[in-house]
Amino acid sequence: MVDIIIPAVLLLLVGGFSALLLTGSAPDEGKRSAGRYDERQKLSQGRGYMWGFLTVGFFTFAVIAAGAIAGWEILSASEALIIAFILGTAVNAGYCVAHDACIPVGGRGVTVIVCLCLYFLLGLIRGLDSLNEQGPVSGGVLGSCWVWFTVAFACASVLLTLLIRRLLDRRRGE
Amino acid sequence: MKNLRLKAARAARDLSQQVLADMVGVSRQTINAIEKGDYNPTINLCIAICRALGKTLDELFWKQ
Numbered sequence: 001m002v003d004i005i006i007p008a009v010l011l012l013l014v015g016g017f018s019a020l021l022l023t024g025s026a027p028d029e030g031k032r033s034a035g036r037y038d039e040r041q042k043l044s045q046g047r048g049y050m051w052g053f054l055t056v057g058f059f060t061f062a063v064i065a066a067g068a069i070a071g072w073e074i075l076s077a078s079e080a081l082i083i084a085f086i087l088g089t090a091v092n093a094g095y096c097v098a099h100d101a102c103i104p105v106g107g108r109g110v111t112v113i114v115c116l117c118l119y120f121l122l123g124l125i126r127g128l129d130s131l132n133e134q135g136p137v138s139g140g141v142l143g144s145c146w147v148w149f150t151v152a153f154a155c156a157s158v159l160l161t162l163l164i165r166r167l168l169d170r171r172r173g174e
Numbered sequence: 175m176k177n178l179r180l181k182a183a184r185a186a187r188d189l190s191q192q193v194l195a196d197m198v199g200v201s202r203q204t205i206n207a208i209e210k211g212d213y214n215p216t217i218n219l220c221i222a223i224c225r226a227l228g229k230t231l232d233e234l235f236w237k238q
Contacts, residue, residue: 038200040213100203105195169203 037104044101052092059084076141083150090154097161100169109166116159123152175211180234183227184209198222 037045063080066072075083096102103109127148134143184194184205191209195202198219207213208223215223220235227234 038204039216039219040204040207041201100201105199105201 035104035106037101041096041099041101041104044099045096048092048095048099048101051095052088055091056084056088059087073140074142075146076139079142079144079147082147086147086150086154090158093154093158094161097158097165100165102162109162113159113162116155116162120152120155120159123148123150123155127152175237177209177211177234180223180227181209183229183234187227189227194223194226197226 060080063075063084066074093102103112127145130143130145130148134145136143136145138144184191189197191205192202195205198205199222200219204213204215204219208215220231224231224234
């Protein structure tokens with residue numbers, strides 16, 4: 001049963017994501033600048049990239065140092081790299097969201113929220129599936145389910161930041 | 175430092191931040207950040223804002 005559900009859910013997620021990208025990101029004709037980022041947003045995105053790269057470097061260094069100095073081999077090299085990139089991307093996205101640089105001028109935040117929800121569900125479903133199959137530890141290191149849980153955690157963090165930001169923005173008004 | 179002159183000029187023309195933002199092609203948060211003094215706009219954006227509000231650069235952005 002699971003063998004049928006997982007590909008179906010994946011297909012649904014990929015199809016939904018593609019449809020959202022094609023329809024949701026269409027610029028508003030009424031605004032000449034719709035669909036692009038303004039100069040302040042690009043500046044914030046640049047700073048977001050910087051924090052993202054620093055996160056990747058710090059996490060990778062921490063895993064290598066933990067293995068070399070303390071002998072804690074908790075992650076395989078490939079898992080560590082994948083998790084580092086996921087965390088780096090999440091930090092970048094979170095920074096951009098916190099500084100209103102995530103949604104382009106005239107863009108709709110709903111598209112981003114729906115995409116984040118889909119990826120959160122994907123990470124959670126795939127993580128639970130992997131946990132049931134392999135368990136939390138595999139071959140002496142953390143299993144691959146933790147990579148998927150990191151995806152879910154990253155998406156949930158960015159989603160929460162986005163929702164808080166929108167709430168504060170609405171309350172503050174002008 | 176807050177840019178109260180920009181806020182006053184916008185209010186004098188009865189424009190909301192969103193309307194001014196649409197006129198100059200930026201997000202509402204960018205106009206808000208400029209008014210609060212959290213962001214220093216480029217000269218191109220300054221000129222666009224001045225044109226939209228019918229003011230000169232000196233009137234809106236020159237620090238005396």
